[in-house]
Amino acid sequence: MRHKIVAGNWKMNNNLIETEELIKDLKNELKTVKLSEETRVIIAPSFVNLHAATKTTEESLIEVAAQNMHFAENGAYTGEVSAAMLTSLEVKTVILGHSERRSYFNEADDILVKKVNTALNNELEIIFCFGESLEDREQDNHFKVVESQLKNALFHLKSSNFTKIVLAYEPVWAIGTGKTASADQAQEMHSFIRKLLATQYNQELANSVSILYGGSVKPANAEEIFSKPDVDGGLIGGASLKAKDFTAIIKAI
Numbered sequence: 001m002r003h004k005i006v007a008g009n010w011k012m013n014n015n016l017i018e019t020e021e022l023i024k025d026l027k028n029e030l031k032t033v034k035l036s037e038e039t040r041v042i043i044a045p046s047f048v049n050l051h052a053a054t055k056t057t058e059e060s061l062i063e064v065a066a067q068n069m070h071f072a073e074n075g076a077y078t079g080e081v082s083a084a085m086l087t088s089l090e091v092k093t094v095i096l097g098h099s100e101r102r103s104y105f106n107e108a109d110d111i112l113v114k115k116v117n118t119a120l121n122n123e124l125e126i127i128f129c130f131g132e133s134l135e136d137r138e139q140d141n142h143f144k145v146v147e148s149q150l151k152n153a154l155f156h157l158k159s160s161n162f163t164k165i166v167l168a169y170e171p172v173w174a175i176g177t178g179k180t181a182s183a184d185q186a187q188e189m190h191s192f193i194r195k196l197l198a199t200q201y202n203q204e205l206a207n208s209v210s211i212l213y214g215g216s217v218k219p220a221n222a223e224e225i226f227s228k229p230d231v232d233g234g235l236i237g238g239a240s241l242k243a244k245d246f247t248a249i250i251k252a253i
């Protein structure tokens with residue numbers, strides 16, 4: 001079902017104490033916020049702090065996601081984390097395909113297909129990230145690149161799988177750079193993505209998928225970006241590390 005979603009990707013930040021403190025601060029800040037029923041708030045701390053995060057968020061509206069997982073069910077993959085390990089911690093959502101995973105850890109489409117399948121087999125919801133580089137955008141290839149990222153990693157799925165998929169369009173040139181896509185650029189791409197879903201599947205499915213924007217979303221620009229009809233929320237990096245800023249972004253949804 002299509003929701004409004006504000007998700008915080010904490011990346012490699014916050015130790016155990018800091019994780020618990022930030023969640024407590026966030027819970028406090030959220031006391032002043034009236035969320036509509038269709039709004040979801042998600043945080044994605046690092047693997048080692050997921051257990052503490054699920055405990056600290058108990059009896060709150062905050063949901064906990066993982067930032068990644070391995071594609072194998074289990075086995076000799078030193079240092080990796082499986083889907084079943086996540087579900088055993090009551091984690092119900094995993095971020096896959098983040099551009100930092102793609103560029104620093106060589107996560108290409110073939111690996112992402114396996115991860116997507118494994119996540120769904122384990123009934124995990126996926127926040128699937130994709131987006132073009134600056135070079136792609138400057139060469140006017142952004143629609144083509146986004147189309148191939150979606151096609152290669154997701155379009156083998158059955159339409160029923162899409163109840164477990166949230167899309168996150170994150171132009172690489174806007175991540176952590178302070179450069180945001182304009183609200184119109186975000187809307188243009190989100191509407192293109194929805195049309196792709198309608199063509200590949202059907203209009204009903206296209207209307208039911210939440211499409212988030214990510215890349216330098218801040219309290220100052222969130223409202224304008226979220227006002228666009230095909231933008232259902234945001235995946236927030238830097239600004240999710242401060243309870244006040246993250247709450248301000250949640251208020252903008």
Ligand code: PGA
Pocket residue numbers: 009170174175176177178214215216217235236237238239
């Ligand atoms: P940013 O990161 O908000 O710091 O640009 C977004 C993301 O990587 O998801």
